Amino acid sequence: xxxxxxxxxxxxxxxxxxxxxxxxxxxxxxxxxxxxxxxxxxxxxxxxxxxxxxxxxxxxxxxxxxxxxxxxxxxxxxxxxxxxxxxxxxxxxxxxxxxxxxxxxxxxxxxxxxxxxxxxxxxxxxxxxxxxxxxxxxxxxxxxxxxxxxxxxxxxxxxxxxxxxxxxxxxxxxxxxxxxxxxxxxxxxxxxxxxxxxxxxxxxxxxxxxxxxxxxxxxxxxxxxxxxxxxxxxxxxxxxxxxxxxxxxxxxxxxxxxxxxxxxxxxxxxxxxxxxxxxxxxxxxxxxxxxxxxxxxxxxxxxxxxxxxxxxxxxxxxxxxxxxxxxxxxxxxxxxxxxxxxxxxxxxxxxxxxxxxxxxxxxxxxxxxxxxxxxxxxxxxxxxxxxxxxxxxxxxxxxxxxxxxxxxxxxxxxxxxxxxxxxxxxxxxxxxxxxxxxxxxxxxxxxxxxxxxxxxxxxxxxxxxxxxxxxxxxxxxxxxxxxxxxxxxxxxxxxxxxxxxxxxxxxxxxxxxxxxxxxxxxxxxxxxxxxxxxxxxxxxxxxxxxxxxxxxxxxxxxxxxxxxxxxxxxxxxxxxxxxxxxxxxxxxxxxxxxxxxxxxxxx
Numbered sequence: 001x002x003x004x005x006x007x008x009x010x011x012x013x014x015x016x017x018x019x020x021x022x023x024x025x026x027x028x029x030x031x032x033x034x035x036x037x038x039x040x041x042x043x044x045x046x047x048x049x050x051x052x053x054x055x056x057x058x059x060x061x062x063x064x065x066x067x068x069x070x071x072x073x074x075x076x077x078x079x080x081x082x083x084x085x086x087x088x089x090x091x092x093x094x095x096x097x098x099x100x101x102x103x104x105x106x107x108x109x110x111x112x113x114x115x116x117x118x119x120x121x122x123x124x125x126x127x128x129x130x131x132x133x134x135x136x137x138x139x140x141x142x143x144x145x146x147x148x149x150x151x152x153x154x155x156x157x158x159x160x161x162x163x164x165x166x167x168x169x170x171x172x173x174x175x176x177x178x179x180x181x182x183x184x185x186x187x188x189x190x191x192x193x194x195x196x197x198x199x200x201x202x203x204x205x206x207x208x209x210x211x212x213x214x215x216x217x218x219x220x221x222x223x224x225x226x227x228x229x230x231x232x233x234x235x236x237x238x239x240x241x242x243x244x245x246x247x248x249x250x251x252x253x254x255x256x257x258x259x260x261x262x263x264x265x266x267x268x269x270x271x272x273x274x275x276x277x278x279x280x281x282x283x284x285x286x287x288x289x290x291x292x293x294x295x296x297x298x299x300x301x302x303x304x305x306x307x308x309x310x311x312x313x314x315x316x317x318x319x320x321x322x323x324x325x326x327x328x329x330x331x332x333x334x335x336x337x338x339x340x341x342x343x344x345x346x347x348x349x350x351x352x353x354x355x356x357x358x359x360x361x362x363x364x365x366x367x368x369x370x371x372x373x374x375x376x377x378x379x380x381x382x383x384x385x386x387x388x389x390x391x392x393x394x395x396x397x398x399x400x401x402x403x404x405x406x407x408x409x410x411x412x413x414x415x416x417x418x419x420x421x422x423x424x425x426x427x428x429x430x431x432x433x434x435x436x437x438x439x440x441x442x443x444x445x446x447x448x449x450x451x452x453x454x455x456x457x458x459x460x461x462x463x464x465x466x467x468x469x470x471x472x473x474x475x476x477x478x479x480x481x482x483x484x485x486x487x488x489x490x491x492x493x494x495x496x497x498x499x500x501x502x503x504x505x506x507x508x509x510x511x512x513x514x515x516x517x518x519x520x521x522x523x524x525x526x527x528x529x530x531x532x533x534x535x536x537x538x539x540x541x542x543x544x545x546x547x548x549x550x551x552x553x554x555x556x557x558x559x560x561x562x563x564x565x566x567x568x569x570x571x572x573x574x575x576x577x578x579x580x581x582x583x584x585x586x587x588x589x590x591x592x593x594x595x596x597x598x599x600x601x602x603x
Contacts, residue, residue, distance in 0.1 A: 289337075291336045
């Protein structure tokens with residue numbers, strides 16, 4: 001129903017930050033610490049969907065050692081100078097700007113909200129009744145004005161509505177309007193109507209409406225506390241909206257920012273070309289959604305003339321943004337379209353440039369105030385930076401592994417007393433660029449809807465729902481996660497180059513690997529290389545654990561009470577934007593056994 005865009009709401013997820021003291025530190029890793037509060041938040045807000053572990057002590061330990069591994073990798077990455085790499089800056093800086101804007105929003109808007117009890121009392125009166133309406137809708141302002149003139153000329157609405165232009169939609173099905181459900185202008189107009197009266201044309205983000213009041217009915221109230229709480233929330237949200245609009249108009253008044261027109265059209269044409277290639281490569285039908293992924297943006301940057309990326313694209317006083325700066329922020333925000341038409345794409349791109357200018361100016365204001373240095377901002381951004389650094393270190397370490405024929409032979413000799421096995425998994429997976437879709441999938445799966453049906457409905461690649469058996473070595477991240485899962489478990493989201501993946505493990509089997517050198521084929525060698533690489537990473541992690549002198553408060557860990565939220569949790573940011581409450585954590589805890597053995601060997 002198109003009326004939904006008149007409904008006004010703000011969803012804000014806020015995290016509680018706790019003071020760090022020695023009493024609540026679970027683990028120390030070099031100069032980094034993991035507090036009980038951080039552990040609890042990371043555990044409960046990291047997807048643990050349908051995990052079948054019955055031993056909570058074991059699950060807590062596995063999660064803690066995975067967190068410690070993240071810190072170890074981040075520390076080593078900093079030592080290696082990976083925190084200065086372009087890849088990290090491109091991922092981290094847009095995120096930091098988002099947190100800075102969020103803090104600016106809190107200081108300038110959120111913290112200034114004061115409850116207006118006069119408005120609350122007015123709202124309590126309105127909340128006792130609901131209005132039943134029908135309405136007409138159109139995109140055309142002139143046509144809605146003509147319709148209003150016609151409908152207000154005669155009280156016989158039902159007869160006159162049949163004479164309206166064919167481009168005007170009449171929604172006959174009654175619609176319930178309760179206090180706070182619609183924006184305040186529409187609500188006031190409807191609540192001031194008498195039976196069979198109509199409103200003047202009301203503009204919404206999606207078009208124009210005229211409402212007719214059909215009936216007034218009492219609202220069933222369960223308790224005075226419930227209705228008071230609801231009214232106070234609506235009033236607060238409306239005060240917040242008003243403060244936001246006032247701040248926005250005042251902040252941007254008189255600001256004029258220029259962009260490089262020539263560079264804009266150069267980008268637009270290359271962007272359109274990229275979108276056309278994606279449509280062709282992915283065999284996307286006309287009118288269907290075309291998503292530009294992080295991988296696609298990287299491809300776009302490589303296709304552009306290097307000098308063009310260094311040119312000033314947006315000329316902001318004291319902060320000129322190059323074309324590459326813009327693309328990095330653009331990549332972080334993401335993009336999709338339904339067309340390959342240059343005119344439409346250039347219009348979409350123009351809107352994104354305008355939006356990016358607004359966000360950049362707001363971030364600049366936050367940096368001027370030094371908001372990036374506040375503990376609550378640093379604690380959040382450091383968690384993400386740690387995660388990025390750990391990912392960079394892990395990726396670099398794995399990519400540098402050159403497992404030779406001699407290494408394979410040595411590995412087989414060392415493990416000659418045990419039968420080496422390869423784990424193969426069969427999963428149903430859903431790939432999407434939208435966290436909102438992931439949220440729907442996990443919610444509906446929890447409600448009992450068959451996961452395969454959800455995959456068919458939401459998968460970007462609907463032709464391939466079930467993967468069939470494949471070795472965990474073929475998809476290292478998903479494979480590593482799935483190896484620790486039980487059949488029937490659901491896990492996600494996992495970040496990928498094309499967005500996010502959530503998957504269900506539907507089967508798993510262990511195959512014996514050939515261990516005689518003369519019998520090894522290339523496929524078997526590949527699987528052994530994977531095992532050897534994983535072993536090397538575990539050994540490296542144990543080595544880093546010794547180097548950075550890990551200490552763990554086991555008593556505190558055991559005392560923490562946890563619950564499995566079984567949901568994906570977002571953080572809605574001030575001035576726009578939505579991210580996961582915390583970065584997802586890939587299970588990686590087997591290294592702890594090697595660390596324990598190292599400690600025993602030293603005794």
